Amino acid sequence: MKPHGRWSPAAAGGQTSDPAAAVNRHAATLRELHRPGTPLLLPNVWDCSSARAVVAAGLPAVATSSAAMADSLGYRDGEAAPVGLLLDAIARIAAAVGVPVTADLERGYRMTPAELVERLAATGAAGCNLEDSDPGTGELVDAGRQADLLAEVRAAAHDQGIDLVLNARIDTYLRPAGDPAALLDETVRRARRYHAAGADCVYPIGLSAPDAVAEVVAAAGAPVNILARSGGGLGGLAALGVARISFGPHLYRACRSHLEQQVADYLADVAPVHP
Template sequence: MTTSTSEDTGGTASTARGRASALRALHVPGRPLVVPNVWDAASARAVEAAGFPVIATGSAAIASVLGYEDGEETPVGEMLAAIARIGRSAGLPVTADMERGYGLEPAELVERLAATGASGCNLEDSDPRTGAMADAGEQAAYLGAVRAAATAAGVDLVINARVDTYIHGTGSAEERLAESVRRGRRYLEAGADCIYPIFAAEAGAVRALVEGIGGPVNILFRPGTPSLAELADLGVARVSFGHGLHEAVRAYAARMLAAIRDGESPYPPGLSAP
């Protein structure tokens, strides 16, 4: 039986801090970190095999795999266990989609995330169940408390603060843009590392967000979003795919099953069966 020593613990902590530092350093405006979000160990290994430097989980995709709806319907223990399995499956920094924190107090959130081996997390500013936007000041205070808890615990955590104004906000496009910038700046001041105005897609808005927020900006890639090269030109620092890849895989599997049902081969011409 192997016992843990202070040297072992120090080495583990040093490795964790190194992964978080590496993750943070990859957020470079104009040279974005591209993170195809994963849902299980197999998809995480595929992302690593494809040469990506970071594993990012997607809450909606993991919820679907586990048999739940998105919106913090997954019991927090099951979500964290899934994140831990993903982390063990690949030798890369992991950033975890933690929605609004699953009701955990900042210190417990930090402790339980650290136990999974995750180096970063997404935290959003709307209620996953109702869609109601959080007060910007309250969300900034929450992010600041997560940062303080991480510092107190000796944990380096890369915080990607999601801004949901483009989903659940109100007002004109100009008003939503202004509110996204306002929130993003407050969240950076509170201790966030990157700002994620999810569903912002129009090129002019993306450029205005990058310039107005004044820190690393994460954009969700989906149909209609500028290309990866264009997002880089706009100064974006991170590009996520959310649950889009998982939805595409499910749709492809459905087409294969329909082919089998209809007595046809599910495999494309020229492709050998595994």
């Protein structure tokens, strides 16, 4: 049976007669790790090796990056990778580590809410990101439509007995710059609406100004996930009450850049020998 099919004990992270219970234990742990002011640090991974490195560093959970995983599998970001291939990769990561795994599923890869819950849970992952941009066009999805999707996923999880941890990504700050006050108001509006629909955490990706982060943290009504910026500043985010810090594809791109530089250095070294 393939990892992205129905329940597999190995995919759930160990040998057990009740793999759903194992996933739910991981979900409870993952949810409890969202502590405002003491944020869950998630250097996003793309394969088993990077996931094991995160765990070896002492971090208590693992998150995947859709962009990094897609590129490592040979596809562009934006739900271009076959969903079965992506879920197989997530299952291998979940089986390789003994900690909760949360998966970046973009906007669901065109799966129905029931299918999304069933197939994700079969990988052993305990949570997922769902974003409010259309993967095909990049356009922001109507807030009501996105809230409906989140509510349907939450209801499907309840029906299947899966305690899924939902992180609702808010893409308002990925749009061209507009009036800062209006942008902040829309972000808070979406955060509240998504939390009411069943999201455990909200993720205004691209939000970075400390005053705006503090306002979203105060007004969202839910734990807030912020994307880390290069150069650190994690302590500052913790002081603002952030509950979760992601890295997106930054680490993957840094690894690729290092590889490319190493290869270039080797080629430059042998060039005089092999003109």
